[in-house]
Amino acid sequence: MVRGWLASLAAGAPPRVFLLEGADPPAPACLLGQNGAVEVVDAPRSATLLVVAGVLPDALLDAARLIHDQVGRPRCTVQWTHPRAPAPPVAAFPVTCTVTGSVDDLVASLIRLQADLVRGALTSEAPILPDVEPAPWRGVGPYGQGGTGMTGGVPYGRPLAETAADRDGLKLDQLAITVGPFFPPFPTGLALELRLQGDLVQHATVHPNPFQVRSLPSSDESGDEAERERDDPFGTALDRPVAIARLEMARARHHLLHLARTLRLHGLDALGRRAMSLRAGLRPGAVAPLCDLRQLLERTRGLAIGTTGAGHLAEATVRNRGLGPIARASGLAEDERVEDPAYTALGFVPVTHDGGDACARWRQRLAEAIQSVQLAARAGEARSGGAGRVEAPRGPLTRESSATASALVLLPSLLEGMEWGDAVATVVSLDLDLRDLPPASTASAGQPTAAVVAA
Amino acid sequence: MRLGLEIAVTGLILVASVYVVAVLDLVLGRLVAAAPLRLAEAVVRPVRRGALLFLQRPPRTERPDQALWILAPALLGAIAAAVLFVMPLGPTELSQSSGMRDVDAGIVYFGALMALVMVAVYLHGWAPNSLFPMVGGYRFVALALSYEMPLALVLIGAALPARSLSIGAIVDAQAGLWNLVRQPLGLPLYLVAALGLTFRGPLNVSDAADLAGGTPAESSGVALLLWALGRNAILVAAAAMGAAGFLGGWRGPALPGPVWMVAKSLALVAVLLGVSHLVGRVRLERFVIVAWAVLIPLALLDVFAAGAVALLAGRP
Numbered sequence: 001m002v003r004g005w006l007a008s009l010a011a012g013a014p015p016r017v018f019l020l021e022g023a024d025p026p027a028p029a030c031l032l033g034q035n036g037a038v039e040v041v042d043a044p045r046s047a048t049l050l051v052v053a054g055v056l057p058d059a060l061l062d063a064a065r066l067i068h069d070q071v072g073r074p075r076c077t078v079q080w081t082h083p084r085a086p087a088p089p090v091a092a093f094p095v096t097c098t099v100t101g102s103v104d105d106l107v108a109s110l111i112r113l114q115a116d117l118v119r120g121a122l123t124s125e126a127p128i129l130p131d132v133e134p135a136p137w138r139g140v141g142p143y144g145q146g147g148t149g150m151t152g153g154v155p156y157g158r159p160l161a162e163t164a165a166d167r168d169g170l171k172l173d174q175l176a177i178t179v180g181p182f183f184p185p186f187p188t189g190l191a192l193e194l195r196l197q198g199d200l201v202q203h204a205t206v207h208p209n210p211f212q213v214r215s216l217p218s219s220d221e222s223g224d225e226a227e228r229e230r231d232d233p234f235g236t237a238l239d240r241p242v243a244i245a246r247l248e249m250a251r252a253r254h255h256l257l258h259l260a261r262t263l264r265l266h267g268l269d270a271l272g273r274r275a276m277s278l279r280a281g282l283r284p285g286a287v288a289p290l291c292d293l294r295q296l297l298e299r300t301r302g303l304a305i306g307t308t309g310a311g312h313l314a315e316a317t318v319r320n321r322g323l324g325p326i327a328r329a330s331g332l333a334e335d336e337r338v339e340d341p342a343y344t345a346l347g348f349v350p351v352t353h354d355g356g357d358a359c360a361r362w363r364q365r366l367a368e369a370i371q372s373v374q375l376a377a378r379a380g381e382a383r384s385g386g387a388g389r390v391e392a393p394r395g396p397l398t399r400e401s402s403a404t405a406s407a408l409v410l411l412p413s414l415l416e417g418m419e420w421g422d423a424v425a426t427v428v429s430l431d432l433d434l435r436d437l438p439p440a441s442t443a444s445a446g447q448p449t450a451a452v453v454a455a
Numbered sequence: 456m457r458l459g460l461e462i463a464v465t466g467l468i469l470v471a472s473v474y475v476v477a478v479l480d481l482v483l484g485r486l487v488a489a490a491p492l493r494l495a496e497a498v499v500r501p502v503r504r505g506a507l508l509f510l511q512r513p514p515r516t517e518r519p520d521q522a523l524w525i526l527a528p529a530l531l532g533a534i535a536a537a538v539l540f541v542m543p544l545g546p547t548e549l550s551q552s553s554g555m556r557d558v559d560a561g562i563v564y565f566g567a568l569m570a571l572v573m574v575a576v577y578l579h580g581w582a583p584n585s586l587f588p589m590v591g592g593y594r595f596v597a598l599a600l601s602y603e604m605p606l607a608l609v610l611i612g613a614a615l616p617a618r619s620l621s622i623g624a625i626v627d628a629q630a631g632l633w634n635l636v637r638q639p640l641g642l643p644l645y646l647v648a649a650l651g652l653t654f655r656g657p658l659n660v661s662d663a664a665d666l667a668g669g670t671p672a673e674s675s676g677v678a679l680l681l682w683a684l685g686r687n688a689i690l691v692a693a694a695a696m697g698a699a700g701f702l703g704g705w706r707g708p709a710l711p712g713p714v715w716m717v718a719k720s721l722a723l724v725a726v727l728l729g730v731s732h733l734v735g736r737v738r739l740e741r742f743v744i745v746a747w748a749v750l751i752p753l754a755l756l757d758v759f760a761a762g763a764v765a766l767l768a769g770r771p
Contacts, residue, residue, distance in 0.1 A: 009506035072675035266735030270487035
């Protein structure tokens with residue numbers, strides 16, 4: 001009876017969701033948490049529902065299975081696919097329900113599923129992987145330690161920490177781990193091979209891109225042009241002119257979503273929801289709510305306090321690399337729109353910031369969002385594009401290159417020597433999307449480790 | 456019998472206040488998010504969320520220290536209960552008859568208990584045998600000394616006018632003038648330290664999103680629920696101490712003492728939660744520098760000033 005009473009109470013709780021975002025999700029998956037009806041959690045253990053948004057490439061399936069088995073029990077998996085491009089069933093991956101539709105449709109399904117799950121109307125999904133040690137016992141002690149080569153052993157497949165010189169010249173333990181490819185603050189698919197001393201990054205390597213197909217329509221792709229322009233205005237603008245108002249509103253929405261992610265990383269969930277809510281109600285020319293948010297952030301120094309000085313990129317480092325807002329946050333007025341007569345007719349002048357750190361980058365994007373909303377109001381019917389090169393929200397975009405590719409090159413050297421908190425803030429501030437990368441690398445994302453589990 | 460009553464009253468206050476904190480957190484979150492305020496939902500949601508976690512099965516990790524994993528949230532709750540146990544809700548006679556008791560060295564007792572928060576957080580990070588929780592635990596240890604020094608110093612400052620370490624005597628000494636006015640540095644410094652003590656907002660370095668949730672990253676179900684309750688309980692205990700030490704405790708016009716004490720404590724809880732919603736996590740290294748270069752000298756100044764005033768006031 002007590003259980004029944006608890007179940008009826010729990011059935012009304014907001015669904016606790018862990019997100020796995022693949023290629024071509026119907027919408028950015030983090031929008032799920034925008035109105036508070038769903039709680040998107042940082043770790044799979046505390047979730048009850050696993051949402052697979054879009055299509056998971058094969059290279060990410062091992063990591064996805066590992067995370068599935070860590071989701072709290074009772075649990076179930078929901079696959080969220082695009083109505084126009086339903087995802088194929090994921091191999092050897094239990095999916096209780098498939099939703100094709102908007103964020104609201106998904107939220108409604110999640111509420112229903114969690115209620116069924118806690119009431120016992122739905123059976124919890126069984127683990128996918130066998131409950132065995134990840135590697136054979138190598139030592140003689142109770143934790144796999146000991147025996148020959150005690151300090152260099154590999155208990156349960158995990159190498160023991162080796163010592164190495166730290167930044168102060170001391171010999172300290174060094175731990176080799178992999179973080180990603182589903183670590184929530186990181187862009188989906190990004191996995192970093194790290195050597196840590198404490199929470200100090202001593203060495204970082206980026207795993208190969210697991211997304212084999214770039215999420216951009218090809219120039220000869222058939223289909224509804226209007227729909228394509230609405231869904232991917234910058235990809236469309238590579239081939240033909242698109243209304244500037246549409247491009248700039250898409251840019252503003254992109255930057256606000258990124259700001260929401262940044263706020264969430266720094267523990268400002270409520271302000272993140274506010275940014276997403278502003279994004280949802282964005283209208284050309286209506287800059288007052290955005291200015292209010294900027295004023296609030298500047299007055300409280302709420303976000304600056306954790307981002308100032310993190311991930312500094314000097315002008316010389318970012319110059320002529322095609323890094324868009326990252327370069328502009330380092331004081332460089334690099335912007336494809338400067339060369340575009342349609343934009344110059346609107347009086348466009350690039351916004352820039354000094355500083356070149358994570359703080360300057362979120363300020364830059366928020367300022368650009370405000371500028372874009374103003375441009376959209378002034379643009380009228382003006383159009384831009386068709387030259388095979390466009391200033392996308394992340395920076396210059398062509399069919400052969402993207403800002404993410406340029407930023408990824410800088411990442412390992414940038415992270416080395418940083419504390420973990422700064423390293424994560426830096427990765428987030430670069431606004432990477434591995435699905436934007438040209439398909440240069442198709443290798444596996446690597447084997448997930450315990451760090452992926454925690455992710 | 457009497458001890459049982461005392462424990463029951465403390466437990467009741469703790470449970471009620473932990474629930475109120477959860478509701479207040481939701482309400483403030485919606486205000487900051489500029490979302491419509493649905494009070495009925497805010498009242499029910501913590502209960503529903505608690506029921507959901509209660510129904511989740513306990514987590515399993517590879518070779519955890521199961522005993523410590525259970526002990527850590529229990530320790531957090533016990534620390535908060537032990538602090539509230541000695542918090543005066545009214546004049547000495549009322550406090551004693553209502554089951555609360557004052558102790559002669561209340562400030563020392565509070566400081567000693569709050570030092571154990573570091574142990575609870577560290578154990579919570581250590582127990583699951585997982586990377587991110589452990590880093591969270593170590594981060595808290597690195598933070599703790601930096602906030603504990605100013606915390607201890609400003610509480611000594613609050614005790615000086617009373618010439619006593621008893622929390623009841625500190626409240627009594629504020630009959631004419633609150634320490635908030637007498638020692639203007641005291642409460643702001645105490646609140647900064649309280650953010651560290653309760654690992655919230657800018658000083659939530661142990662349970663942070665950059666560690667996939669930090670020390671509770673491997674927790675689910677009842678374990679996670681207890682940890683969340685423990686965090687709220689510590690917040691209540693810290694706010695109650697702030698109210699007693701700087702806002703005159705139960706003293707106030709017209710209304711009964713306990714009402715004032717609860718109102719002042721809730722006001723401080725709201726301030727701490729509000730700051731948590733508006734100010735993001737600081738960079739740990741930078742905070743440690745600020746703590747040693749700015750906060751501790753300011754706290755020393757506060758103590759010296761309070762000592763000088765107490766000496767002058769005590770002269771015939």
